[in-house]
Amino acid sequence: MxxxxxxxxxxxxxxxxxxxxxxxxxxxxxxxxxxxxxxxxxxxxxxxxxxxxxxxxxxxxxxxSGRASVYTFTIARQATHPAFADEVPQVLAVVELEEGPRLTTTLVDVDPDEVCVGLAVLPVFDRDEDGTVLLRYRPAR
Ligand SMILES: [Zn+2]
Incomplete structure (x- = not known):
């Protein structure tokens, strides 16, 4: 590189x-x-x-609780920014929390073909080496 x-x-x-x-x-x-x-x-x-x-x-x-369901999603098969090339395919989603608010996130630990609207998802606290924690989601299964 x-x-x-x-x-x-x-x-x-x-x-x-x-x-x-x-x-x-x-x-x-x-x-x-x-x-x-x-x-x-x-x-x-x-x-x-x-x-x-x-x-x-x-x-x-x-x-x-952070429990939510997929409200909408798209699968980025080309990096949305060069720095995200290591995350392709990236499942970009809007999830709806049990309480009602919706937030934009990335689904992880998921086969893009199994993602659907209404899929129950749980929070993933994705901690970087710099200590930043991003809120991602994975299927509840
Ligand atoms: Zn009020």
């Missing part, structure tokens, strides 16, 4: 900010944490300062 080829370490990394830090620190503790509105009960993802349902600022973090 030449020194100019992208490496896994060149992959874009999340950059936590104040409002998102509890989500990322939860992943480091191998927990999925979501905000919930104390005023109307809505579950909220992505992290925000105000509830998108009632505009209340009374959002509190809760640890949830």
């Amino acid at each position: 030449s020194t100019t080829e992208p490496r896994a370490a060149d992959k874009p990394r999340p950059v936590p900010i104040e409002v998102t830090e509890p989500f990322w620190s939860g992943l480091r503790d191998e927990e999925v944490r979501l905000q919930r509105c104390d005023d109307c009960g809505a579950w909220v993802f992505y992290p925000r300062h105000r509830c998108p349902s009632c505009l209340s600022a009374a959002l509190r973090w809760h640890t949830v």
Whole structure:
């Protein structure tokens, strides 16, 4: 490999900010944490300062199971970025958490041919050498 080829370490990394830090620190503790509105009960993802349902600022973090189902997916057979060439074919998915919010993720430990809408999936806490933990999903089986 030449020194100019992208490496896994060149992959874009999340950059936590104040409002998102509890989500990322939860992943480091191998927990999925979501905000919930104390005023109307809505579950909220992505992290925000105000509830998108009632505009209340009374959002509190809760640890949830992380159980979800596949809402939609696509299979990237060509790398979406040169740094992801080692992950092809990559199963890119939107999963719907039991609580309702949907999040974009990557399915791992799965045969792309077995992925379908509605597939029950469980969280995978994918820790990099730099300590970053990404939330991926695998079939519940
Ligand atoms: Zn609310």
